[in-house]
Amino acid sequence: MSRPEVESVAWPNAPESASEQARQLLTFALLHKLPVALWRLPGTERPQLCLSFSAEAALTGLPPALTPEAPAGFAFFPFRDSDHNPALFLPADVFWDADRPTELQLSTTASSAVALRAFLASPEELADGQLPWHLSSQPLPHTATQSEYAALVETGVEAIRSGEVLKVVSSRAARRPLPAGFDALRAFESLCQRYPQAFVSLVSAPGAGTWLGASPEVLVTIDEAGIFRTMALAGTQPLTPGMLPSQAIWRQKEIEEQALVSRYIVSCFKQLRLREYDETGPRTAVAGELLHLRTDFAVNLRTVPFPTLGTDMLRLLHPTSAVGGMPRQAALEFLHRHEGYDRAYYSGFLGPVNLPQRGVARLFVNLRCLQLRPPEAVLYAGTGLTADSDPAREWSETEMKLSTVAAALR
Numbered sequence: 001m002s003r004p005e006v007e008s009v010a011w012p013n014a015p016e017s018a019s020e021q022a023r024q025l026l027t028f029a030l031l032h033k034l035p036v037a038l039w040r041l042p043g044t045e046r047p048q049l050c051l052s053f054s055a056e057a058a059l060t061g062l063p064p065a066l067t068p069e070a071p072a073g074f075a076f077f078p079f080r081d082s083d084h085n086p087a088l089f090l091p092a093d094v095f096w097d098a099d100r101p102t103e104l105q106l107s108t109t110a111s112s113a114v115a116l117r118a119f120l121a122s123p124e125e126l127a128d129g130q131l132p133w134h135l136s137s138q139p140l141p142h143t144a145t146q147s148e149y150a151a152l153v154e155t156g157v158e159a160i161r162s163g164e165v166l167k168v169v170s171s172r173a174a175r176r177p178l179p180a181g182f183d184a185l186r187a188f189e190s191l192c193q194r195y196p197q198a199f200v201s202l203v204s205a206p207g208a209g210t211w212l213g214a215s216p217e218v219l220v221t222i223d224e225a226g227i228f229r230t231m232a233l234a235g236t237q238p239l240t241p242g243m244l245p246s247q248a249i250w251r252q253k254e255i256e257e258q259a260l261v262s263r264y265i266v267s268c269f270k271q272l273r274l275r276e277y278d279e280t281g282p283r284t285a286v287a288g289e290l291l292h293l294r295t296d297f298a299v300n301l302r303t304v305p306f307p308t309l310g311t312d313m314l315r316l317l318h319p320t321s322a323v324g325g326m327p328r329q330a331a332l333e334f335l336h337r338h339e340g341y342d343r344a345y346y347s348g349f350l351g352p353v354n355l356p357q358r359g360v361a362r363l364f365v366n367l368r369c370l371q372l373r374p375p376e377a378v379l380y381a382g383t384g385l386t387a388d389s390d391p392a393r394e395w396s397e398t399e400m401k402l403s404t405v406a407a408a409l410r
């Protein structure tokens with residue numbers, strides 16, 4: 001049993017708005033220094049929340065198992081697992097779904113369940129209204145200047161031309177001031193409104209800090225019908241006013257860049273000796289104010305005798321060639337040597353597993369995200385390089401990508 005002691009309990013006197021409900025649960029978690037994740041799935045309206053009663057229990061070494069028997073919770077994985085950026089899996093001691101606002105799925109035997117119920121019966125008001133978000137104790141990452149980023153792109157292009165790598169995805173961090181009175185929950189809600197097709201998330205955990213994002217990229221999902229999905233997403237251009245996505249014209253550079261990501265996914269299926277997958281695309285996909293090229297892959301797990309496909313693919317895919325490069329190991333080594341900063345949880349992955357239903361998992365690549373570091377936010381973005389990359393263009397592509405989550409700071 002994955003959640004033996006979890007029961008559905010009523011939330012008497014729950015505040016009327018979903019926003020206030022989420023705020024109360026967040027307040028409880030943060031006052032008790034517990035890890036918490038709030039998210040909104042693409043194409044849905046209502047957020048969901050997972051809270052763990054123990055920060056230690058959220059520390060995990062391996063990527064989660066994506067089988068119905070595996071524990072239920074929320075995965076929050078860094079780009080590269082390390083002591084600075086621990087891989088987290090938040091056990092679902094509390095699960096709340098704004099679709100069922102007066103109900104909580106609660107680990108009732110845990111002693112903290114009593115404290116939570118007492119808190120919700122008479123919630124504490126915070127004196128200054130500011131939630132005590134978890135903050136990373138790591139130094140602020142180096143933020144590359146345009147000329148530093150140009151040098152990184154040039155080194156990447158040389159590595160491609162010399163055959164060291166086929167493709168590499170360079171990235172950078174940027175600092176932006178938080179507006180006065182910045183409220184991360186309101187920012188989460190504004191991202192939900194602005195990007196209905198994104199996976200919008202707000203995760204706060206001891207050791208990891210607080211991360212807000214609106215990701216366009218599925219890493220691995222398994223839905224209620226037992227369909228496994230992943231995608232190859234790459235190539236970027238702005239969606240200009242009046243332009244129809246179907247009219248987008250892609251350059252050879254972007255077509256090749258995206259084809260490499262598709263090829264990598266196919267090679268993972270091959271490694272697992274799986275032939276029965278559907279491949280659709282590449283097609284133009286909208287991600288906020290940007291367009292990407294996307295190929296979708298699907299496998300019906302009810303017709304293919306491969307119960308661990310989700311788990312196996314997750315371990316093979318992360319980090320995908322959409323965030324690292326190809327060949328994977330050579331690209332990751334290149335980034336380790338040259339990128340010059342710690343990506344932390346940017347380009348890691350995150351999402352619910354077996355939550356609320358067993359057998360369902362929705363993991364996304366942590367893109368278009370920021371980390372709270374009051375009085376600033378640290379924003380992250382990267383660009384896939386090929387032999388034809390131009391440093392100035394790659395810089396402006398990172399600027400465009402940064403503006404997706406920067407919308408939450410306005």
Ligand SMILES: C=C(O[C@H]1C=CC=C(C(=O)O)[C@@H]1O)C(=O)O
Pocket residue numbers: 169171217233234235236292321322323367368380381382383384385401
């Ligand atoms: C690495 C990022 O995007 C990836 C996903 C879509 C398009 C990409 C590109 O065009 O380079 C990237 O591979 C990012 O947003 O930081």
